[in-house]
Amino acid sequence: xxxxxxxxxxxxTTEELESSNEELKSGNEELSSMNEExxxxxxxxxxxxxxxxxINEELQTVNLELNARVEELSxxxxxxxxxxxxxxxxxxxxxxNLAVKSFTPAAKDVxxxxxxxxxxxxTHVRARFSSDTVQEDAEKVxxxxxxxxxxxxxxxxxxxxxxxxxxxxxxxxxxxxxVITFVDVTRITAAExxxxxxxRDLRDRLDSLETLLDLVPAGILITDDSRGHIRINRFxxxxxxxxxxxxxxxxxxxxxxxxVGGRELERQDQPLQxxxxxxxxxxxxxxxxxxxxxxxxxxxxxxxxxxxxxxxVRGAIAAILDISERKRHEAQQQVLLHELQxxxxxxxxxxxxxxxxxxxxxxxxxxxxxxxxxxxxxMARTHDLLTRGSWQxxxxxxxxxxxxxxxxxxxxNNIRMEGPDFALESGTATTLGMVFYELATNAAKYGAxxxxxxxxxxxxxxxxxxxxxxxxxxxxxxGGPAVKADAAEGFGTMFVRRSVEYEISGHVKLELRPTGVHxxxxxxxxxxxxxxxxx
Numbered sequence: 001x002x003x004x005x006x007x008x009x010x011x012x013t014t015e016e017l018e019s020s021n022e023e024l025k026s027g028n029e030e031l032s033s034m035n036e037e038x039x040x041x042x043x044x045x046x047x048x049x050x051x052x053x054x055i056n057e058e059l060q061t062v063n064l065e066l067n068a069r070v071e072e073l074s075x076x077x078x079x080x081x082x083x084x085x086x087x088x089x090x091x092x093x094x095x096x097n098l099a100v101k102s103f104t105p106a107a108k109d110v111x112x113x114x115x116x117x118x119x120x121x122x123t124h125v126r127a128r129f130s131s132d133t134v135q136e137d138a139e140k141v142x143x144x145x146x147x148x149x150x151x152x153x154x155x156x157x158x159x160x161x162x163x164x165x166x167x168x169x170x171x172x173x174x175x176x177x178x179v180i181t182f183v184d185v186t187r188i189t190a191a192e193x194x195x196x197x198x199x200r201d202l203r204d205r206l207d208s209l210e211t212l213l214d215l216v217p218a219g220i221l222i223t224d225d226s227r228g229h230i231r232i233n234r235f236x237x238x239x240x241x242x243x244x245x246x247x248x249x250x251x252x253x254x255x256x257x258x259x260v261g262g263r264e265l266e267r268q269d270q271p272l273q274x275x276x277x278x279x280x281x282x283x284x285x286x287x288x289x290x291x292x293x294x295x296x297x298x299x300x301x302x303x304x305x306x307x308x309x310x311x312x313v314r315g316a317i318a319a320i321l322d323i324s325e326r327k328r329h330e331a332q333q334q335v336l337l338h339e340l341q342x343x344x345x346x347x348x349x350x351x352x353x354x355x356x357x358x359x360x361x362x363x364x365x366x367x368x369x370x371x372x373x374x375x376x377x378x379m380a381r382t383h384d385l386l387t388r389g390s391w392q393x394x395x396x397x398x399x400x401x402x403x404x405x406x407x408x409x410x411x412x413n414n415i416r417m418e419g420p421d422f423a424l425e426s427g428t429a430t431t432l433g434m435v436f437y438e439l440a441t442n443a444a445k446y447g448a449x450x451x452x453x454x455x456x457x458x459x460x461x462x463x464x465x466x467x468x469x470x471x472x473x474x475x476x477x478x479g480g481p482a483v484k485a486d487a488a489e490g491f492g493t494m495f496v497r498r499s500v501e502y503e504i505s506g507h508v509k510l511e512l513r514p515t516g517v518h519x520x521x522x523x524x525x526x527x528x529x530x531x532x533x534x535x
Contacts, residue, residue, distance in 0.1 A: 090161070090182035093168060098122050098138050101177065110154070110161065110182045128156040131163075138178045141165045145175065151185070159186045210249075217321075221256070222249065223276055224306055224315030230256070230272070239299075239322055241292035257290040258299075275303040276316035289320070298327045393530050394429040396471075397421045400458060403436040407449045414449070419460035419473075428528040431503045435496050439475055439519065442493075448480035448516050455479050462525075465506070470524040477516030504528050 090106040092113075099121050103113055112126045123135050129152040137148045147166040154161065161182040168177035219236025223229065231249040232240070242253045256272070258265045267273060271282045285301040300323045306315040394402075397417055404415050424432065440449065448454030460473035493510060496519075500506040506523030 088184065090184075092122070092180045094122055094138060094178040094180065096142070096175075096177050098135065098142075098178065100125065107182070109156070109159070129154045129161070129163075134180075137165050138180070141167055141178050142175065151189075152182075159184055160189045161185060219320035219322075220249075221252070221272055221318040221320065222306075222315065223272060223317075228273070228276075236320060239291075239297070239320060240289070241295070254292065258301075259288040259290070259296065260286075271301045271303045272316050272318040275305050275318070276313065279305045279307075279313040281305065286323070297322050298324045393423040393426050395421050395423055396432070396460065399424060399429050399433050400436055403433055404440050404456075407440055407444055414454060415456050415458070417458045419458075420462065423530040425528055425530060428504050428523075431499050435499055435521070438493075438496050439517070443477055443480070443517065446481065447483070448477035451480050453479045454516075465522045465524050468524050468526065470506075470522055471529070473521045475517065475519040475521070477518070480516045482514055483512045483516055 088106045090104060090108075090110045092103045092107050092111065093101040095101050099119055100113070100117050102118065103111075107113055110128055111122075112128065117125055122138065127134065131152050140146070141148055145167050147164065149162060149164045152161050152163050153159070162185050164181045164183070166179055167175050168179045170176050214234055216233075217235060219239045220233040221236060222231045230252045232242075232252045233249055237250065237253075240252075240256075255267065256270060258270050265287070268277070271285050274280075275282055281302075281304040283302045285303075287299060287301065288296045289299045290296055300321040301318055303316050303318040305313045306317060308314040397419070398421075400417060408415055443449040443454075443456060448456050455478050457476045457478070458474070459476075460471055462469065463472045464470060465472065496510070497508045500508045500521055500523065504523045505527070506521060509520040509522075511518040
């Protein structure tokens with residue numbers, strides 16, 4: 001029994017041993033698996049350690065970069081602060097609620113700001129300039145995202161600023177408020193006002209110069225550039241026959257052509273170019289200038305150089321005077337001088353002949369002297385009339401009136417003249433002047449001018465005389481003493497007849513009517529009437 005029990009215990013023990021062995025095997029396998037897992041975990045830890053070291057290194061690199069960025073940002077802030085300080089631009093930063101976020105020191109000159117004003121609404125800060133629209137403008141900038149700019153004037157120190165409002169944008173382009181800047185333009189404004197004043201003064205001077213250039217009766221030419229361009233005033237353009245420019249000075253239409261002694265000057269030898277090249281003024285230069293229409297006129301030219309601030313010659317200015325009239329007058333004076341010499345000789349001859357005729361049969365020396373001096377006075381009046389017209393002739397009506405003026409009544413009704421007026425040649429005017437002197441003297445002594453109620457009618461017209469164009473003049477007296485038809489012909493009548501016949505190739509028909517003298521004088525136009533006045 002005991003053996004059986006022992007055997008059973010032994011079998012049980014054996015089974016338990018086998019079971020324990022199996023469990024040991026199973027445990028050993030589990031330990032082996034755990035060992036492998038631990039090895040795998042250890043490897044992962046090693047890998048994680050390496051990754052942590054790499055991350056640590058990256059973090060150190062990032063930290064260094066961040067430190068560099070912080071330093072750059074600090075420098076940038078310092079640069080901005082120094083920039084704002086150096087430019088003295090007053091700047092105020094407002095948040096979205098228009099409260100003061102920050103401001104530059106220069107802003108204290110525009111607003112009454114202190115450091116504790118940060119966070120206060122801008123409307124609670126008193127401005128140092130006259131403007132009640134700061135809040136309204138700031139709200140408009142936030143609403144429309146536009147920029148507002150206007151000029152304001154300080155009531156604190158009379159400074160002037162350009163106030164500019166614009167949206168405050170973050171780097172993400174988010175509108176976070178308003179930036180107000182004030183740029184001091186006091187000096188610039190004063191300079192602009194001074195420039196405007198100088199500009200007005202310069203414009204007035206230019207207007208005065210242009211007016212002077214328009215008024216001065218001379219052509220003004222100016223060259224003041226390296227290309228030799230020439231400008232000319234309106235009077236000068238008219239002298240050259242060019243179209244008048246709209247401005248006081250305009251570019252010359254064609255190159256100036258100057259002739260001296262029939263030879264054309266080269267362009268570089270002309271006075272304006274010569275002065276611009278040498279810097280030497282020229283005065284009293286005379287020549288002929290060709291007009292645009294091909295005609296020429298005599299010109300007197302004077303030039304002077306234009307000198308720059310550094311003393312170099314930058315151009316020249318020339319004044320041109322048209323002396324054609326002066327040249328004609330000089331030539332005319334020469335002709336008049338020769339003619340005067342000729343006329344003096346003729347006058348002496350005429351006086352001699354007149355004296356000879358009057359002395360023939362004249363016994364009363366006093367009567368001769370009175371008559372002779374009267375005729376000389378009449379001749380002098382005619383010569384005076386011709387002298388006023390530079391001996392270019394005289395009008396018929398003026399010649400008659402000149403002789404009859406001493407006999408004209410106070411009301412002027414005793415002498416009537418009627419007929420076309422035209423200019424006589426100087427010789428014809430002298431002859432007819434003496435003829436009318438004789439007729440007037442005779443009428444004053446014996447005819448219509450010797451009584452209060454006497455009249456003289458003088459009429460003339462153009463008509464044929466000896467088959468050619470001529471003038472017929474009638475002298476008719478009335479209201480005077482009765483005239484004897486058989487009265488003898490005196491010296492005056494003979495003088496009238498011979499003067500008309502021999503000196504102007506005319507005819508005289510004189511009738512002694514009971515009512516007074518009736519005299520008809522006819523003479524041809526040729527050689528007696530100036531060509532432009534012939535009918």
